[in-house]
Amino acid sequence: MNGEVLFFVLRDSFWSAIAAVGFAILFNVPPYTLPACALAGAVGHGLRAALIALFGMPIEAATLLAATAVGFLGELLARHYHIPRLVFVVPGVIPMVPGVFAYRTMLGIFEMTGLADLSAVEGAEVLLQTAVYAIRTGLILAGLAFGIIAPNLLFRRQRPII
Amino acid sequence: MAYTFRLFCNIMLGAYPHGSASTRNLKQLDKTMTEELEDGNGKRPLSHEELTDIIDLCLWAGQMLLQYGANSFRVEESVHRFGTGLGCDWLDIIVRTESLTITASSGGEFRTKTRRVVGLGVNMARMTAINSLSREVERGEVDRYEARQKLQEISTTSGNYNRWVIVGMVGLACGAFSQLFGGDWRILLITTVAAGVSMFVRQEMHKRQFNPFIITTVCALVAGLIASTSALTRFSTAPEAAMTASVLLLVPGVPLINATHDFLRGYMSNGITRGVLGLIISMCIALGLMIAILLTGVSI
Numbered sequence: 001m002n003g004e005v006l007f008f009v010l011r012d013s014f015w016s017a018i019a020a021v022g023f024a025i026l027f028n029v030p031p032y033t034l035p036a037c038a039l040a041g042a043v044g045h046g047l048r049a050a051l052i053a054l055f056g057m058p059i060e061a062a063t064l065l066a067a068t069a070v071g072f073l074g075e076l077l078a079r080h081y082h083i084p085r086l087v088f089v090v091p092g093v094i095p096m097v098p099g100v101f102a103y104r105t106m107l108g109i110f111e112m113t114g115l116a117d118l119s120a121v122e123g124a125e126v127l128l129q130t131a132v133y134a135i136r137t138g139l140i141l142a143g144l145a146f147g148i149i150a151p152n153l154l155f156r157r158q159r160p161i162i
Numbered sequence: 163m164a165y166t167f168r169l170f171c172n173i174m175l176g177a178y179p180h181g182s183a184s185t186r187n188l189k190q191l192d193k194t195m196t197e198e199l200e201d202g203n204g205k206r207p208l209s210h211e212e213l214t215d216i217i218d219l220c221l222w223a224g225q226m227l228l229q230y231g232a233n234s235f236r237v238e239e240s241v242h243r244f245g246t247g248l249g250c251d252w253l254d255i256i257v258r259t260e261s262l263t264i265t266a267s268s269g270g271e272f273r274t275k276t277r278r279v280v281g282l283g284v285n286m287a288r289m290t291a292i293n294s295l296s297r298e299v300e301r302g303e304v305d306r307y308e309a310r311q312k313l314q315e316i317s318t319t320s321g322n323y324n325r326w327v328i329v330g331m332v333g334l335a336c337g338a339f340s341q342l343f344g345g346d347w348r349i350l351l352i353t354t355v356a357a358g359v360s361m362f363v364r365q366e367m368h369k370r371q372f373n374p375f376i377i378t379t380v381c382a383l384v385a386g387l388i389a390s391t392s393a394l395t396r397f398s399t400a401p402e403a404a405m406t407a408s409v410l411l412l413v414p415g416v417p418l419i420n421a422t423h424d425f426l427r428g429y430m431s432n433g434i435t436r437g438v439l440g441l442i443i444s445m446c447i448a449l450g451l452m453i454a455i456l457l458t459g460v461s462i
Contacts, residue, residue: 015339015341016342019336021335022331022334022336025327025331026284026328026331028287028321029287031322086236086286086289087286087289090416094415095342097415097419099409099410102444103413103447106447106448107451107452109445110448141419142422145421146422146426
């Protein structure tokens, strides 16, 4: 059982590392930071998968924790390479961006416009589904952003310049 | 009484050389009280021409940061560092997603200038270069002329990666997403091809200056059509993973993350603007995918 979960998480980490590197290249990061971007991607999505698989955590909460981990990892990497944290953190959390939820929301909206009978039960179902997708998209995004800037919010409370 | 107050102001300015919001107000008050009084930070008052040059450099740096996908807080922080490092006493910066306004002041002089900012193309390497330049300027290692030259160099550096490397790796990244959604190796193959072709179309359309929303819709349509062939040719019977993963290269990850980042940092209107941009791009993706579904009859 545990071995299965471990394999699942490792497989998940492997593919999300590749996804993170792909997006890092799209964002034109300096080439020597690519391994660090891969690490950030693997840690983020892998940790989220592990939290969901092991503790049955809802995806929103797991995303918040995983993104916070990526934020702190980014802080360490930024100190090591002396470049802004965003270079590692943004490709690192990109695999967790709720793209599927976002456009399932949009597909739901399109589907609603095509309903023939507004009083039908299926109409209510589509509406509810779409609303749930929209809310989950928003919550996951909020979790991601909070996780990314958690190190700043917690440790750099005095704005140094502005 | 006035003397005590001035002493208090100087102590405050000495203690906080960059000035927080409260010391800043005191500083301005101090300046109106005695015009001749030397600045607490010991900077030489700049001439009108120098201010013009500095504000131009600041606008240039800020404009590039905005275009390359920096969030509002980073733009404001870096531009401020740039301006004060080049000799200004203070900068007031209004960051909006489509324009940048800066007031730079030094001694009794001040200048305000606005610049229009259009286009978004995430470029981490250039963002990093501008950020480290702003730190060099802050430490006083780089003067105005050198800063201008370096900004020119940064704005003309070519990308780190060959366009075919980008096509291949972005395709593979979407293939990786299809694996995260539980596809098999056939799905991996078809998703990689679909996303790669879509990325190629995106590059070509971008080169021809198409509207970004049209680019997104067309690319989603292309990716959806290629991904749906997996079901039409019975290459794989589960096209959902391929259809959903192959358009993920278009997901506006950076605008959406920046939107929430801006909200948390207090840039409310910028957060709304970026959020709506992300929403419209998501809608374009859904529209393109929808057209592909209608054309091929594959259901996801």
